[in-house]
Amino acid sequence: MISDNANPPSLSKVEGIKETSNYLRGTLIASLEDRSTGAISDDDTTVSKFHGIYQQDNRDQRIERKRSGAEKAFIFMIRIRVPGGVCTPEQWLKIDALADQYGSHTLKLTTRQAFQLHFITKEVLKTTMQGINDAVMDCIAACGDVNRNVMANPNPWQSALHGPVLDDARAVSAHLTPSTRAYHEVWLDGEKISNDDEEEPIYGKTYLPRKFKTGFAVPPSNDIDVYTQDLGFIAIGEDGKLLGYNLSVGGGLGMSHGDTKTYPRLANVIGYLPREKVVEVAEKVLTVQRDFGDRTNRKHARLKYTIEDRGVDWFKNELESRLGWKLGETRPFEFTSSGDRYGWTKGTDGHWHYTLFIQNGRLRDTEEQPAKTGLREIAKIHTGDFRLTANQNLIIGGVTEEQKPHIEALLAQYKLDIPEHITGLRLSSMACVALPTCGLALAESERYLPQLISELDQVIEECGLRESEIVIRMTGCPNGCARPYLGEIGFVGRAPGKYNIYLGAAFDGSRLNKLYKPSVKSEEIVNELAPIIRRYATERQEGERFGDFTIRAGYVKATTEGRLFHEEIMS
Ligand code: SRM
Ligand code: SF4
Numbered sequence: 001m002i003s004d005n006a007n008p009p010s011l012s013k014v015e016g017i018k019e020t021s022n023y024l025r026g027t028l029i030a031s032l033e034d035r036s037t038g039a040i041s042d043d044d045t046t047v048s049k050f051h052g053i054y055q056q057d058n059r060d061q062r063i064e065r066k067r068s069g070a071e072k073a074f075i076f077m078i079r080i081r082v083p084g085g086v087c088t089p090e091q092w093l094k095i096d097a098l099a100d101q102y103g104s105h106t107l108k109l110t111t112r113q114a115f116q117l118h119f120i121t122k123e124v125l126k127t128t129m130q131g132i133n134d135a136v137m138d139c140i141a142a143c144g145d146v147n148r149n150v151m152a153n154p155n156p157w158q159s160a161l162h163g164p165v166l167d168d169a170r171a172v173s174a175h176l177t178p179s180t181r182a183y184h185e186v187w188l189d190g191e192k193i194s195n196d197d198e199e200e201p202i203y204g205k206t207y208l209p210r211k212f213k214t215g216f217a218v219p220p221s222n223d224i225d226v227y228t229q230d231l232g233f234i235a236i237g238e239d240g241k242l243l244g245y246n247l248s249v250g251g252g253l254g255m256s257h258g259d260t261k262t263y264p265r266l267a268n269v270i271g272y273l274p275r276e277k278v279v280e281v282a283e284k285v286l287t288v289q290r291d292f293g294d295r296t297n298r299k300h301a302r303l304k305y306t307i308e309d310r311g312v313d314w315f316k317n318e319l320e321s322r323l324g325w326k327l328g329e330t331r332p333f334e335f336t337s338s339g340d341r342y343g344w345t346k347g348t349d350g351h352w353h354y355t356l357f358i359q360n361g362r363l364r365d366t367e368e369q370p371a372k373t374g375l376r377e378i379a380k381i382h383t384g385d386f387r388l389t390a391n392q393n394l395i396i397g398g399v400t401e402e403q404k405p406h407i408e409a410l411l412a413q414y415k416l417d418i419p420e421h422i423t424g425l426r427l428s429s430m431a432c433v434a435l436p437t438c439g440l441a442l443a444e445s446e447r448y449l450p451q452l453i454s455e456l457d458q459v460i461e462e463c464g465l466r467e468s469e470i471v472i473r474m475t476g477c478p479n480g481c482a483r484p485y486l487g488e489i490g491f492v493g494r495a496p497g498k499y500n501i502y503l504g505a506a507f508d509g510s511r512l513n514k515l516y517k518p519s520v521k522s523e524e525i526v527n528e529l530a531p532i533i534r535r536y537a538t539e540r541q542e543g544e545r546f547g548d549f550t551i552r553a554g555y556v557k558a559t560t561e562g563r564l565f566h567e568e569i570m571s
Helices: 013-019 028-033 042-049 059-068 089-102 122-134 159-175 182-188 275-292 303-310 312-323 371-381 404-413 449-462 522-539 546-552 566-570
Strands: 053-057 074-080 107-109 115-120 214-217 231-238 241-249 268-274 343-346 352-356 385-388 394-399 429-431 472-475 489-495 498-503 514-521
Touching: 013 042, 028 042, 028 122, 028 182, 042 053, 053 059, 074 122, 089 107, 089 115, 089 122, 089 371, 089 385, 115 122, 122 182, 159 214, 159 231, 159 241, 159 275, 231 275, 241 275, 268 275, 268 312, 275 303, 275 312, 303 312, 352 404, 371 404, 394 404, 429 449, 449 472, 449 522, 489 514, 498 522, 514 522, 522 546
Parallel strands: 214 231, 429 472, 472 489
Antiparallel strands: 053 074, 074 115, 107 115, 231 241, 241 268, 343 352, 352 394, 385 394, 489 498, 498 514
């Protein structure tokens, strides 16, 4: 809602914290030095997010800690930015070592192509941040009310368009990175500069009203789910040359159960821009949201609500007046899927690339699959790069013909190659972190989806659907971190062991799903879905996707507008 000027509502608490934080310094240095607690001060938990750090606690230990009167088992999650998802083997080795030395011996590849380290304690937080800096990586703006890790289709095998798109993604990322020196002062013992010398030319003192997400898609792949981004660029090329981008604005997925004023929304494609304008357009879109986004209610502060409240035409006019020129007509493009292409592919430059399946992006060593060690061994000999995908997977990119047999041998030795019997359902799955680290989780996600898929796989196998890619996504709460509202089957946690089931999203990420059944107990999920899967196996039309089938067969109605209306869901 647009505010009433006579009685303006008060700003949210976070606005005050940003304003007084002295360009994101807060009292972080003192908080880190305070050894009486494993936590940092409340206000610093807000400030630290802009440095890529979340204070959490181990939720598995909450009850026990409470019983014994101890403070919560405080831990920190560090999110490391990887613009476009591309990093070097040297960087891989350093991040891998930090996870072992200071973290939980696991690496988390996120749905936005970044790394997360979990279970870092306050004592080693600064040392870990310095280790990340040694890897020539950083966490600035990986979280907080700023432009986050910029996503880009990481496909290295069709490099004609993908190379320049990655360059543009990196340029936008660099341009929209906050310029405060606070990060250097707090974590890297950088020289302290006076407040008067500090400025934040794009953001100003209070940064953005809320998080802001940018992504670059290269059709026909919509792997980054461009319509869920606040700001999206859809690459348009001709004869292998990148010409420019269609611009999409106003996507976002977060909502709260039972709060009809919050909803997932897919972005609007509002026009075309030539390639050389991409940084300028990114900045101006961001500043419209900076100036018009709702700073009073954080549940209503994303760009999607600014656009929904004021209208797409208003937004386009405002943007064009700031640009001083008009966007061109949207150019034709087509998306065909939002998933990854697994296994070996050969690039236009003659190099090989292997896409691995990393279940839910969690890399760890288990007895059956010593995956983390395997990738470390690969990184030691690999001369190309690593590419984190938007589906929590990993591409070993740029493998030479001579190196391929060595990489292949390591993939086999460490059981990293794609298993023969794995189903398309599992390969198309994503789950968010949820328990035990996420403070907002209402139910399990990453620790539960693999088991649920094993149960569903029995039905899938029985129906002969092993090869069928069915996009299945789960989150532990309605915030949408694994983009569940774009799952052909989506699960969203409501309470421990209970999930809303959503059906009917489009395979290419262009249509949101709809609520099929609310609050289904874990043990009832297979019974709910098995009859639908069986009917799909026998009644589907040639080439018909599962999401489309669930609409044609009448299980749910198609979401015709981007927005997912709660009223419709509950009917
Ligand atoms: Fe997310 C908050 C994890 C992608 C929407 N997200 C969180 C926090 C930080 C919980 C918190 O605020 O205390 C989670 C940390 C859990 C943990 O222990 O690690 C968390 N989000 C993740 C990751 C790690 C999920 C994953 O398994 O990969 C993803 C990290 C991405 C990254 O590298 O930056 C992640 N989060 C997303 C996405 C998907 C995307 O961006 O493509 C979304 C939906 C898109 C969107 O933003 O609309 C998403 N996360 C949220 C929201 C809801 C935002 C909203 O507008 O309502 C929250 C809660 C909030 O901001 O208040 C949230
Ligand atoms: Fe946590 Fe919810 Fe995001 Fe899952 S969707 S990581 S439970 S905030």
